[in-house]
Amino acid sequence: MLEQVQDAILRGDHRFTVHAQARMAERRILDVEVREAVLSPQAEVIEEYPTDKYGPSCLIYGVTGVARVLHVQATPGGVIVTAYDPDPTEWIDLKRRRSQ
Numbered sequence: 001m002l003e004q005v006q007d008a009i010l011r012g013d014h015r016f017t018v019h020a021q022a023r024m025a026e027r028r029i030l031d032v033e034v035r036e037a038v039l040s041p042q043a044e045v046i047e048e049y050p051t052d053k054y055g056p057s058c059l060i061y062g063v064t065g066v067a068r069v070l071h072v073q074a075t076p077g078g079v080i081v082t083a084y085d086p087d088p089t090e091w092i093d094l095k096r097r098r099s100q
Contacts, residue, residue: 004078008077017054019081036062044061044095049073056076060074061095070085
C-alpha cells in the first residue's frame with residue numbers, strides 16, 4: 001500500500017480531506033512535510049485499516065527533510081486522511097502502539 005500512496009504523490013494525484021487540512025493547520029504541519037514524510041527513505045506502513053470509512057487505508061511513519069517524524073494516514077488512491085506528530089507516550093519507537 002505504501003508504494004501506491006507514494007506513486008499518487010509523485011504523480012501529483014493526491015488530495016487532502018477537509019479533516020486532514022483542519023488537523024494539519026492546528027498542528028502546524030505543511031502539505032510539503034506530509035509529502036516529504038511519505039516519500040522519505042524511512043517511510044513504512046505501521047498500521048493498516050482495511051475497513052476505514054474512507055476505504056482501506058494505512059498509517060505511515062515517515063520523516064521530513066528537517067527530521068520531523070510524522071504519522072500520515074492515507075488511502076492507496078492518494079487520499080490523505082490525517083497527519084500528526086506521534087506522541088512518544090503512546091508509541092514505542094514511534095512505530096508501535098503501547099498497549100492500553
